[in-house]
Amino acid sequence: MKSHQEIDERSLRLARAVAERVDREPELLNRVREWAENQDSPAAREWLPLLRGPWEQIRTVLLSTDQESARLRQSSPFVGILSPQERWAIYARKTS
Numbered sequence: 001m002k003s004h005q006e007i008d009e010r011s012l013r014l015a016r017a018v019a020e021r022v023d024r025e026p027e028l029l030n031r032v033r034e035w036a037e038n039q040d041s042p043a044a045r046e047w048l049p050l051l052r053g054p055w056e057q058i059r060t061v062l063l064s065t066d067q068e069s070a071r072l073r074q075s076s077p078f079v080g081i082l083s084p085q086e087r088w089a090i091y092a093r094k095t096s
Helices: 004-024 028-037 042-051 055-063 067-073 084-092
Strands: none
Touching (some): 004 028, 004 067
């Protein structure tokens, strides 16, 4: 069983991969925004104000190592940005 720290580290690795993808394909952010706006969940409502801001601000929060960012990553709206294969490759990597 993974420790909470290992799960947080994996979540950060996933966030880094998402950030790299959105850096290369900024139009993906619109898809994330649309998805979040059509969700009726506490997590989506929490992310929406941030998602309405500039990518640089979103990216900073997504990649921060503070507790608030770690908590937000637990319910990331960036579903579908990475393929299942990309996610599994990150899951398979050992914690650095």
